[in-house]
Amino acid sequence: MAAGGELTASAVQRRILLRQRSRIGVSVVFLCSHQAAEALVPVMIGVVIDRAVATSDTRALLISLAGLALLFTVLTFSYFFGARLGYAAVEHESHHTRVEIAGRALDPRGLRSGLRDGELLSITASDAELSSLVIRAVGIAAAATTALVVSATALLVVDVPLGLGVLIGVPVVVLALQRLAPLLTRRSEAQQEALATTTALAVDLVSGLRVLRGIGAQDHAARRYAAASAHALGVTLRAANSKGLQQGLTTAVNGLFLAAVAGFAGWLALEGRLTVGELVAVVGLAQFMAEPVGTLGWCVQLAATAKASATRVGRVLGAAPLVTPGDAGSAPASDTRLALDEVGYGTLDGVSLRVGAGEIVGVVAYDPRDADALVTLLSGRVPRDDYRGTVRVDGVAADTLTLDAARGTLLVEQHDVALFEGTLRTNLAPARTAAADSGAPADSAAVDGPEAGRDDAALLAALRSAGAEDVLEAHPDGLDRELTERGANLSGGQRQRIGLARALAAAPPVLVLHDPTTSVDAVTEGLVADGIAAARGTAPHGTLVITSSPALLRAAHRVTVLDGGRVVAEGTHDALAAADARYREAVIR
Incomplete structure (x- = not known):
């Protein structure tokens, strides 16, 4: 070595x-x-x-x-x-x-x-x-x-x-x-x-x-x-x-x-x-x-x-792992699903914020580097020694969670959506379809029996919430529609909405979305905002949306504003837009 x-x-x-x-x-x-x-x-x-x-x-x-x-x-x-x-x-x-x-x-x-x-x-x-x-x-x-x-x-x-x-x-x-x-x-x-x-x-x-x-x-x-x-x-x-x-x-x-x-x-x-x-x-x-x-x-x-x-x-x-998972399991759902206390990483400097159960919190970052640093940190790709402060999920420090507990509790949907060659169904529910392909008897029954219908209903609901029904309706195969590598046979907006639907279908306790609507028109963006609010706006879900979209920010219960790596304002979208000219300039289109 x-x-x-x-x-x-x-x-x-x-x-x-x-x-x-x-x-x-x-x-x-x-x-x-x-x-x-x-x-x-x-x-x-x-x-x-x-x-x-x-x-x-x-x-x-x-x-x-x-x-x-x-x-x-x-x-x-x-x-x-x-x-x-x-x-x-x-x-x-x-x-x-x-x-x-x-x-x-x-x-x-x-x-x-x-x-x-x-x-x-x-x-x-x-x-x-x-x-x-x-x-x-x-x-x-x-x-x-x-x-x-x-x-x-x-x-x-x-x-x-x-x-x-x-x-x-x-x-x-x-x-x-x-x-x-x-x-x-x-x-x-x-x-x-x-x-x-x-x-x-x-x-x-x-x-x-x-x-x-x-x-x-x-x-x-x-x-x-x-x-x-x-x-x-x-x-x-x-x-x-x-x-x-x-x-x-x-x-x-x-x-x-x-x-x-x-x-x-x-x-x-x-x-x-x-x-x-x-x-x-x-x-x-x-x-x-x-x-x-x-x-x-x-x-x-x-x-x-x-x-x-x-x-x-x-x-x-021979390369060492980037992060070292802990041995703690996930804790029972708490009133505060996600908490950042005085976090410093990259351009972030002492950021503190909370996401409660049933709450959608918007984050507006005047500097895109702040948004990128926050997404990278929450996605679990930063070693504990490389950031200050504490990130907690249901009261448990994120760096002490096992991989399964961390991935089962906190999901980060990146801005750059990754789709794979296969059907629409396999892209929306990769875990279930992969398990079915392995030949396990229990999973095979789930795919072929009544459970399959319930799973498909959940996928359809996720597609509706993500404003992606047109992707389904535009092809006679529906959920069995074949996608090429990286979803090249879809438009940029369709790929983005399919990625959002996949995140919503997973129904994680804590979901972090990064600019999920940059490739869609204003009308569709409004539909997506309403869909996210309906799907994630009730307990026990906690959702953090990092975006500058006014439609998504209006659907959030409150908005946190980052400037120079620090939290400089917090409140509802309408209140911030009325009181802060810089905020209006950043988000009003």
Whole structure:
């Protein structure tokens, strides 16, 4: 474990190899058998020449040919099974790592990785697979080493000085090539980092494209992306140049070494110390050895790439949770459902407010940063050490609640609505439909029996309260209407109202809404305000609406005004609008 809670690249690679040890072990056995058989081919040919061709022995020739056929059979099937198991190990591990990364990214406690969504996407899509290539590097390196050991042993049998020269020369060549590994790793890391940053920027730009067009910043955004893309191209080319240099040196050094081996063998043949068959075997082995030596050089590249990606994977898997839940359960409903006492976080400075049972409280923040800080704090994404004061839900400090208690009591509906591919029903009631899909008998009965009708009635009521009946009525499938990814087949206002309906259908004890009507017209906004008042304006519900909408503020029982991170006014919407010019300017449309 590295400093800051990250898993080191070595730790990630050890986990990968241990998880896939069975497949890797069997794969290595087959791959090593394949390379051993390949190394024995020139040896067998030399034996055939000396024992059968030179002696004109037909029986020996037939036996030799049968032996060659058996050798090639072993060679072929060994590679087939070894490669198949090796690739299977890589794919299984890539999938396992992707699922693990997704699990950490979706952890309700949050993640202290410092990575943006686009970077997490890049790590999940690319680095998870690249880090698993250490499996191939290990298997192929073991096979190449086996080929060199068998070749060197055969050369020792033919001539001891020749065999010793190979046994000494090959490690020297490999160690010399290994000197480039740190450079390859650094440049591979820089390449992956630049690609992830560019991907993250692309995700941000695409998701905020409408906003960028609205403020006329699309040209600036395009230039920023072009600069990031150019930087990614530059570091990719540098990484490619390093790999090309390493590959060129491997080829050159390998060629010179093998030329020396072949030349020395030829001199021995001229001296009469080698037979024709032995010379053929030595020359064949010298040519064959170019492959495993080159393979070891390629494994250096592969290992460097895998290590760079493993470093990035370890940054996610080893990141500490953003918040640490407590062990307290939810308390019985109290008259004060939500209370903030002298809270300081971000731009907030000593904010105190109360939301009682059956009460809808509006919050107007003159500075949008105050609203964002309040939403972030209430959504449970802020570590206890990062804010001052106390947030209480039914009299219990929010930071002492378990995850289940906190999520079951307090729900924050973000301004940016997240809809998923599936039906309207699955988006409105994801918990129930997910449980039904799991195959649990009790839940299946609920979906198919009378309980399903009652649940659908609740969803329809939530849609009415959110002013989203038109989404239902505009399609013949009703609640079974299919939504595309991120609700792309809906308008912005429809997506926003579906998100609001989902929050209302959940019926949490305490609901926090952040600008739930910014994408709807004034008439619909009034309907939504009336719907929220009807659905949430009675005990035991408590509702906090952070907005500047006059319709929603008028439906609230009282309004709290934030300015400079502090509470500066409180009262009904009408009273504040009549008495405060700045308030009127902020909310009257």
